[in-house]
Amino acid sequence: MSDKKPNDLKSMPDDHGHFGIYGGRYASETLMFALEQLEKTYNTLKETAEFREEFDRDLAHYVGRPSPLYFARRLSETWGGADIYLKREDLNHTGAHKVNNTIGQALLAKYTGKPRVIAETGAGQHGVASATVAARLGLKCVVYMGAEDIERQKLNVYRMKLLGAEVVSVKSGTRTLKDAMNEAMRDWVTNVDDTFYIIGTVAGPHPYPQLVRDFQAVIGREAKRQILEQTGALPDALVACVGGGSNAIGLFHEFLNDEEVDIYGVEAGGLGIESGQHAAPLSVGRPGVLHGNKTYLMADENGQIMGTHSVSAGLDYPGVGPEHSWLKDIGRVTYVDATDQEALAAFRELTLVEGIMPALESSHAVAYAKKLARKMGKGKRIIVNLSGRGDKDVHTVAAIDGLEI
Amino acid sequence: MKRIESTFGRLQEQGRQALIPFITCGDPRPEVTLPLMHGLVEQGADILELGIPFSDPMADGPAIQLANERSLSHGTGLKDVLSIVREFRDTNTNTPVVLMGYMNPIEFMGYENFAFQAQQAGVDGLITVDLPPEECDVLLPILSDHQIDPVFLLTPTTSKERAARILSYCSGYVYYVSLKGVTGSNRLDVADVAEKVAAIKALTDLPVAVGFGIKDPESAQAVARVADGAVVGSVLVNKVGELQNSETREIVTQVAGIIGQMRTAMDQR
Numbered sequence: 001m002s003d004k005k006p007n008d009l010k011s012m013p014d015d016h017g018h019f020g021i022y023g024g025r026y027a028s029e030t031l032m033f034a035l036e037q038l039e040k041t042y043n044t045l046k047e048t049a050e051f052r053e054e055f056d057r058d059l060a061h062y063v064g065r066p067s068p069l070y071f072a073r074r075l076s077e078t079w080g081g082a083d084i085y086l087k088r089e090d091l092n093h094t095g096a097h098k099v100n101n102t103i104g105q106a107l108l109a110k111y112t113g114k115p116r117v118i119a120e121t122g123a124g125q126h127g128v129a130s131a132t133v134a135a136r137l138g139l140k141c142v143v144y145m146g147a148e149d150i151e152r153q154k155l156n157v158y159r160m161k162l163l164g165a166e167v168v169s170v171k172s173g174t175r176t177l178k179d180a181m182n183e184a185m186r187d188w189v190t191n192v193d194d195t196f197y198i199i200g201t202v203a204g205p206h207p208y209p210q211l212v213r214d215f216q217a218v219i220g221r222e223a224k225r226q227i228l229e230q231t232g233a234l235p236d237a238l239v240a241c242v243g244g245g246s247n248a249i250g251l252f253h254e255f256l257n258d259e260e261v262d263i264y265g266v267e268a269g270g271l272g273i274e275s276g277q278h279a280a281p282l283s284v285g286r287p288g289v290l291h292g293n294k295t296y297l298m299a300d301e302n303g304q305i306m307g308t309h310s311v312s313a314g315l316d317y318p319g320v321g322p323e324h325s326w327l328k329d330i331g332r333v334t335y336v337d338a339t340d341q342e343a344l345a346a347f348r349e350l351t352l353v354e355g356i357m358p359a360l361e362s363s364h365a366v367a368y369a370k371k372l373a374r375k376m377g378k379g380k381r382i383i384v385n386l387s388g389r390g391d392k393d394v395h396t397v398a399a400i401d402g403l404e405i
Numbered sequence: 406m407k408r409i410e411s412t413f414g415r416l417q418e419q420g421r422q423a424l425i426p427f428i429t430c431g432d433p434r435p436e437v438t439l440p441l442m443h444g445l446v447e448q449g450a451d452i453l454e455l456g457i458p459f460s461d462p463m464a465d466g467p468a469i470q471l472a473n474e475r476s477l478s479h480g481t482g483l484k485d486v487l488s489i490v491r492e493f494r495d496t497n498t499n500t501p502v503v504l505m506g507y508m509n510p511i512e513f514m515g516y517e518n519f520a521f522q523a524q525q526a527g528v529d530g531l532i533t534v535d536l537p538p539e540e541c542d543v544l545l546p547i548l549s550d551h552q553i554d555p556v557f558l559l560t561p562t563t564s565k566e567r568a569a570r571i572l573s574y575c576s577g578y579v580y581y582v583s584l585k586g587v588t589g590s591n592r593l594d595v596a597d598v599a600e601k602v603a604a605i606k607a608l609t610d611l612p613v614a615v616g617f618g619i620k621d622p623e624s625a626q627a628v629a630r631v632a633d634g635a636v637v638g639s640v641l642v643n644k645v646g647e648l649q650n651s652e653t654r655e656i657v658t659q660v661a662g663i664i665g666q667m668r669t670a671m672d673q674r
Binding site for chain 2: 016024025026027028029030031032033034172173178179181182185186189190191192193286287288289290291292294297299301302303304305
């Protein structure tokens with residue numbers, strides 16, 4: 001089933017939330033009712049003009065869309081290869097692509113009348129975006145975050161608290177994003193009557209991978225229109241970083257049927273794939289079941305989920321959205337990796353050459369784009385998704401430089 | 406006849422209810438599990454639920470998460486769980502053993518390989534917390550080929566239509582989760598449970614066991630009045646955790662002792 005390629009690659013998932021053999025709804029029975037209710041609500045609402053207009057209006061006037069597609073002339077000249085265009089999701093309100101999705105899910109929470117929202121977060125971008133929309137709508141917000149990530153991302157933790165959210169430190173397991181997701185699911189099972197779970201990426205049980213994708217797909221729709229306006233042609237390649245994979249799917253989805261566009265997803269290579277210290281399930285993992293969906297995972301031979309490593313807390317996740325697993329198997333998207341070192345070098349280079357400080361997540365995409373640009377050569381065009389800005393990562397980089405801020 | 410069915414049949418003739426302890430395999434150390442299983446049976450357990458340790462038990466509360474972490478610190482995997490059941494069968498051929506866990510270890514072993522080895526080891530049933538009927542099309546026929554009963558959970562949020570559908574896939578017994586929330590949560594409303602169990606019994610001939618919130622002899626007795634069985638988990642697992650540095654014999658005595666008291670209360674009702 002997984003190797004069968006439908007004519008329309010944008011038509012997935014099927015009615016049961018499957019992308020080939022991936023996705024689905026591997027959830028405990030207590031949650032099945034809430035998932036069915038969410039699916040029904042979403043399917044009804046997304047067809048209504050009222051919902052779509054409200055979403056578009058919020059994106060325009062609150063998020064600040066459309067985000068620019070910026071031709072990075074100096075960077076392209078420095079690299080000496082293909083022309084680099086940056087999709088500037090870093091310019092969104094709250095500083096990352098995450099807000100596109102939280103705006104959408106907050107609308108669903110509003111329409112379903114749930115007064116409390118919960119979220120999990122790694123780098124804190126999704127937590128900040130959730131706390132932001134909750135503040136705007138007057139909803140109570142609880143954010144689960146791994147104890148280790150709280151340490152790495154103090155700035156975002158404080159932002160969430162200023163926004164009125166309660167940040168819960170998760171000390172179980174590896175104390176990172178996957179454990180925050182476990183804890184958020186426990187909360188949801190317990191408080192399912194009055195609580196809406198805002199999942200931050202294109203993973204989790206159906207319909208989350210689909211609805212998060214739909215909310216993020218605005219990135220690719222804009223990028224396609226903008227590149228056509230600016231160059232009169234489609235790009236030759238797309239590059240985006242992949243942790244859970246929501247910014248990547250957001251950019252890729254509109255282009256899936258455009259076969260002449262090569263698509264690259266960049267996973268966190270950490271200390272190097274051969275070191276085992278990385279977060280690259282599509283590069284070296286295998287299919288399994290975690291957090292409500294079937295997808296590629298990093299696990300040992302007993303099926304125990306492994307600890308991961310990335311300099312970027314936002315990519316430090318042992319799974320990936322199920323649509324990516326399917327796109328890998330059918331060969332539509334090529335998944336590669338960039339190491340911590342390569343990402344840090346890209347962070348510095350983009351900052352110095354263009355005056356744009358990318359999030360460490362996005363820096364992985366920039367790092368791979370450099371290699372690709374040289375390989376593809378002059379005259380080709382690459383769109384790189386700049387999923388977020390690097391303010392939150394400055395103290396991580398400073399610490400690597402031996403500075404205390 | 407399958408072991409679970411014959412066990413409930415015998416209990417029904419005696420007018421008694423099944424006492425079903427849950428322990429996590431390999432907790433706190435692998436060598437404790439086998440003597441603990443025998444100890445629980447000696448103290449009156451009718452069916453044993455044995456947890457397959459998993460790194461991310463997201464439907465369980467802190468007590469069982471910690472139990473999993475203790476077990477995993479010794480590297481206990483699904484293969485070890487199956488070999489412990491095989492050893493248990495060397496001396497006990499009557500007491501049903503039901504494995505309970507999450508899908509990923511089974512996915513990684515492979516469905517066919519798992520079902521074959523589980524049958525060889527003497528496993529009678531399987532509860533997979535994160536496998537709803539929507540996703541069970543592939544696994545269920547394989548379990549059936551190997552005479553392993555798929556036991557499903559029903560919860561307070563399960564609609565009547567869904568319950569009927571789940572029951573059509575279920576065999577052995579049905580597990581009614583008495584409250585929303587994760588394992589180890591607090592409240593148990595017996596009147597509400599009685600109503601829900603009656604509603605389930607109107608839909609099926611399968612025995613109904615109730616779990617979540619049974620902490621002491623009184624709650625076990627109360628559940629025994631309204632259901633065919635009582636599943637006891639967190640209170641045992643907490644006790645194992647308290648005694649994790651004690652000798653095996655001490656752990657078995659105290660943990661099985663909890664079951665002994667519940668047995669007495671249930672049989673006196």
